[in-house]
Amino acid sequence: MSERTVFFISDQTGVTAETLGHSLLTQFDGQNFRQVTLPFIDSDDKAHEAVGKIDAAAADSEHRPIVFSTLVQDEFRAILKEADGLHMDIFDVFLDPLENELGQKSTQTAGRAHGMSDIESYMKRIEATNFALANDDGGVDRNYEKADVVLIGVSRSGKTPTCLYLALQYGVYAANYPLTDEDFDTGSLPKMLRDQKHKLFGLTIAPTRLQQIRRERRALGKYSSAQQVRYELRETEKLFKRFSIPYVDTTEFSIEEISSRILDSTGVERRVRP
Amino acid sequence: MSERTVFFISDQTGVTAETLGHSLLTQFDGQNFRQVTLPFIDSDDKAHEAVGKIDAAAADSEHRPIVFSTLVQDEFRAILKEADGLHMDIFDVFLDPLENELGQKSTQTAGRAHGMSDIESYMKRIEATNFALANDDGGVDRNYEKADVVLIGVSRSGKTPTCLYLALQYGVYAANYPLTDEDFDTGSLPKMLRDQKHKLFGLTIAPTRLQQIRRERRALGKYSSAQQVRYELRETEKLFKRFSIPYVDTTEFSIEEISSRILDSTGVERRVRP
Numbered sequence: 001m002s003e004r005t006v007f008f009i010s011d012q013t014g015v016t017a018e019t020l021g022h023s024l025l026t027q028f029d030g031q032n033f034r035q036v037t038l039p040f041i042d043s044d045d046k047a048h049e050a051v052g053k054i055d056a057a058a059a060d061s062e063h064r065p066i067v068f069s070t071l072v073q074d075e076f077r078a079i080l081k082e083a084d085g086l087h088m089d090i091f092d093v094f095l096d097p098l099e100n101e102l103g104q105k106s107t108q109t110a111g112r113a114h115g116m117s118d119i120e121s122y123m124k125r126i127e128a129t130n131f132a133l134a135n136d137d138g139g140v141d142r143n144y145e146k147a148d149v150v151l152i153g154v155s156r157s158g159k160t161p162t163c164l165y166l167a168l169q170y171g172v173y174a175a176n177y178p179l180t181d182e183d184f185d186t187g188s189l190p191k192m193l194r195d196q197k198h199k200l201f202g203l204t205i206a207p208t209r210l211q212q213i214r215r216e217r218r219a220l221g222k223y224s225s226a227q228q229v230r231y232e233l234r235e236t237e238k239l240f241k242r243f244s245i246p247y248v249d250t251t252e253f254s255i256e257e258i259s260s261r262i263l264d265s266t267g268v269e270r271r272v273r274p
Numbered sequence: 275m276s277e278r279t280v281f282f283i284s285d286q287t288g289v290t291a292e293t294l295g296h297s298l299l300t301q302f303d304g305q306n307f308r309q310v311t312l313p314f315i316d317s318d319d320k321a322h323e324a325v326g327k328i329d330a331a332a333a334d335s336e337h338r339p340i341v342f343s344t345l346v347q348d349e350f351r352a353i354l355k356e357a358d359g360l361h362m363d364i365f366d367v368f369l370d371p372l373e374n375e376l377g378q379k380s381t382q383t384a385g386r387a388h389g390m391s392d393i394e395s396y397m398k399r400i401e402a403t404n405f406a407l408a409n410d411d412g413g414v415d416r417n418y419e420k421a422d423v424v425l426i427g428v429s430r431s432g433k434t435p436t437c438l439y440l441a442l443q444y445g446v447y448a449a450n451y452p453l454t455d456e457d458f459d460t461g462s463l464p465k466m467l468r469d470q471k472h473k474l475f476g477l478t479i480a481p482t483r484l485q486q487i488r489r490e491r492r493a494l495g496k497y498s499s500a501q502q503v504r505y506e507l508r509e510t511e512k513l514f515k516r517f518s519i520p521y522v523d524t525t526e527f528s529i530e531e532i533s534s535r536i537l538d539s540t541g542v543e544r545r546v547r548p
Contacts, residue, residue, distance in 0.1 A: 012531065012534075013530045013531050013533070013534035014534060015293065015443075015530050015534070016293050016294065016296075016297045018547060019289065019290050019293045019294075020290065020293075020294060020364060020368075022290075022547055023290045023344055023364065024364065024365070024368055024369065024372055027346065027365075027369070027372075027380035027381055027382065027383070028372070028376055028378055028380060028381070029381060031376060031378075035547060037537075037544075039534050039535075039537075039538050040534075040535070040538060064375075066372070066375065070297055072301065086371060086372070086375045088368050088371070088372075090294060090297065090298065090364070091298070091301075093367050093368075094298055094362050094367075095298065095301070097360060097362070098298055098301075098302070098340070098360070098362075101338075101340065101360045102302055102305060104302055104305075106301035106302060107301055107302070107303060108301065109301070121528075122528055122529065123487075125435065125529060126432075126435055126487075127490075129434065129435045129438065130434075133407075133410075133434070136407075158400075160403065160404075160407070161399065161400055161403045161442065164403065164438050164442060165442055168435065168438060168439055168442065168529065169289075213397075213400075216401075254395075254396055255396065255399060255442065256287045256289050257286065257287050259287070260286075260287035260288060260289070260313050260314075261313075261314070263311075263313075264313050264314060270311075273292060273296055273309060
């Protein structure tokens with residue numbers, strides 16, 4: 001099947017356009033999409049340049065391009081629309097009804113309408129990220145009192161990336177604790193976690209998947225053996241059940257989904273919003 | 275001004291609905307929004323429950339709620355629409371034109387239409403995150419050959435969170451190197467970076483801002499003194515200019531913007547898409 005180009009065009013980062021487009025495109029199987037992001041389209045010249053690229057892609061293919069855009073200013077949207085493609089712009093569609101509802105014209109300012117609040121939110125995310133790094137597996141801080149949530153699970157069950165995502169996306173303070181054979185031997189919660197029981201959230205994962213992930217780190221030895229992996233996961237689940245710790249099986253989930261399920265299940269509040 | 279509730283409703287994580295809504299809402303100043311995310315609305319019961327919450331918020335306020343949703347299935351969208359609010363759903367608006375354009379019905383499957391490709395993308399993001407962690411400031415790996423990009427800048431200029439975001443969002447391998455007085459004394463590029471000059475990207479920041487950030491870490495001493503901060507930033511910029519290293523001033527930018535500018539400026543390709 002011949003290729004169709006999809007453009008994500010923004011006066012800012014392109015994150016919104018990409019997120020929007022991706023949500024829609026995953027609803028269509030078997031298509032052959034080439035994806036191009038054009039961020040920071042914030043002048044007439046750049047808008048015309050984008051039109052040139054879209055038209056070139058249209059001329060090169062039997063399919064016209066699909067254009068997901070988030071251009072705040074009418075002026076740039078008008079230029080972009082001259083391009084040969086199927087256009088989908090959220091401001092085009094949703095700004096009018098929102099203006100009517102709020103009884104207020106939109107400011108049409110590209111990006112950070114709220115400078116100071118963005119700096120605050122930046123600081124919160126940085127602090128949360130530093131917290132996650134300092135309280136990660138290998139970390140020494142163990143500052144669990146300050147944590148919003150403490151993820152527990154065996155090595156390579158997804159704790160670290162989830163903690164970092166929670167910090168970067170939501171400004172949430174997420175620490176983690178790696179469960180090891182020692183914890184399973186005692187059959188009780190590690191000492192340092194006992195006071196934090198209400199903050200604990202568990203991660204599990206299918207044995208075959210965990211083995212695959214561990215093998216990429218260390219191909220041989222006990223660490224990535226089927227027996228060890230099955231043992232650790234069995235004991236982990238026992239522990240979660242014994243102490244009524246909520247948990248999620250991460251096998252089929254993306255980092256976004258795991259993070260979102262944790263917030264949903266624990267009720268931990270976002271400190272910032274995307 | 276009385277509060278208006280904004281709902282972000284999704285059959286999945288809510289990330290798309292939140293991103294969409296936030297882009298639109300920041301175009302309106304001075305509004306008092308209470309934001310509520312309801313993820314994983316993937317059954318009739320949950321959809322009705324969401325309707326109940328929206329109606330309750332509507333009854334509680336003189337303003338009806340605004341509802342940003344990304345519900346893939348017609349059935350749940352139909353239920354949600356009974357709620358008293360201003361409804362904005364991307365599938366409602368964009369699915370029809372896309373189906374027409376692609377000559378294909380959408381699959382209406384909630385979330386990961388592509389299981390295996392998601393696992394691949396998960397692995398790539400995890401690997402990139404591990405790479406960022408191992409090649410961070412304090413890291414020992416210094417595996418710069420494998421890096422897509424190497425961020426350089428002084429302590430607290432935003433290198434670590436940017437590297438982590440590049441990894442988590444785009445699967446990009448980002449390492450970083452902290453510039454210190456030693457580097458400024460020699461006036462040349464640190465040895466280990468010389469072979470990687472083409473991968474270098476610099477971060478700068480306004481002195482007052484850097485001082486503020488450093489003070490939160492260490493209130494007193496040379497590290498957060500105005501003089502030291504100004505000296506480091508002056509020398510950093512000299513270095514960037516002398517070796518023609520592209521750079522960005524992070525003072526006014528969010529992590530998303532910094533990351534997006536790096537990709538845009540360097541041409542580094544995303545390994546995964548959101």
